[in-house]
Amino acid sequence: MFQNVKEFIANYPTESPKIRKYENYIDFYESIFLKFKNQDIRVLEIGVQHGGSLELWKALTTPSSQIVGLDILPQTKQHEDERVRIFVGDQGDERFLTNVSNEAGEFDIIIDDGSHIPFHQKATFEKFFFENLRDGGIYVVEDCHTSYWRDYGGGLRKSGSFIEFSKTLVDEVNAWHGQRKKAEEVSNYTKQIRAIRFESSMVIFEKAQMTAPKNIELGVETIDVKTLPVAGSMGGIMNRLRKVEFLRSLVRRSPFLWRLMSKQIRRPD
Template sequence: MNLWADFLSNDGRIIDKWKHYFPAYERHFARYVNRPLTFLEIGCGEGGSLQMWKRYFGPHARLIGIDVRPQCAAFEEDQIAIRIGDQADPVFLDQLIEEFGTPDIVLDDGSHIMQHVVATFGFLFHRTAPDGVYMVEDLHTAYWEQFGGGLQRPGTFIELCKTLVDEMNADWTRGALPPTEFTRSTLSMHFYDSLVAFERGRTTRKTGFRIGRET
């Protein structure tokens, strides 16, 4: 059963997801199925998504949900840990890393407030596994004023991503933009409707080849 089919047949706690996210989930998360995994979901909703991820990733997955609402502690069960705290609080996030270690996947489905999303990314991205995935969803809020958003408004996560595209390609800017740790540790950025996925990893020396026999 794939993730979409599992979602449609859910009879556990409520899951609230946009259907067009599911192909992106499968594309970026499939390699972790039935393997040891530390998965951090920011925002617990009504508890159903953590149960869905538990079914999807299998018996070796350790799932951590964080939320500011104390009642979310009731969502704990085998393989699922809940911690109560603010996603934008670096002290809280540092305590999570100290307790659970480096996450392989971070999925930000939290407040969707731009200031929070940017702060969380700034702290957690470089603390995600060197070959891990960092995904931010519900980024339609980057265009909504009540979440600190707006079209081309400075400070939104979408605007940050636009600068990160240049930063990822800094090696080719001929000195106009110095390479950074993001440049060196990011393999790819994938943009979807309302969702961005970052795949971490380091390349070997960037070398172009021209191979073959001239005719």
């Protein structure tokens, strides 16, 4: 078993099935598979093509780990063996996704390298992230550059793209802190996404059962923060406004006011 993706690439026999991945994905996969080192895990990859990436997942996991592929091409069935099972169908077909979701079981890592069509990526994520990814699992969507390509319905900040959808999930992760949302109004995303990572052309989601954030407080206070004057150029004004929270918040919200007032209170040398 390789633990090093670069070693795998350097030693990949030329006659083996073709694999094509962006270079930046490689370092990321190394760190992710390292997280599951020596564990028997289950990996799902949407998009099999020549089968080269299946070889990579096999090399990075224990011999008892299982790999499931999904592809629209029936020819990809040739890559089935004792460790690999392939489902043939269209990831854009809701019924097919449901069948796979019901039959394939749970996974530690799910990788979407299929059609790269943004609404397929979203529908596939919404199905498999909730129903088939284990807690502590990682969901990777590759080749999200299509979110910026017009012939995939994309474009910069184009609504409906997978990147734009993923950006909205940043707000869901932080929904516990929103002043408009009550704790019970947080979404299933808020409750199940621990982290989102954006890399060039790739979005990665980490799953965990999340609860409302709690502070951990240890040790003794070393500064009397309640009575201590606020330091810095704005200290004077913020101290004078201490009892008028509305005005303090006004200053905090406005870079213009902040600049204006900090100039006004500049102390003589």
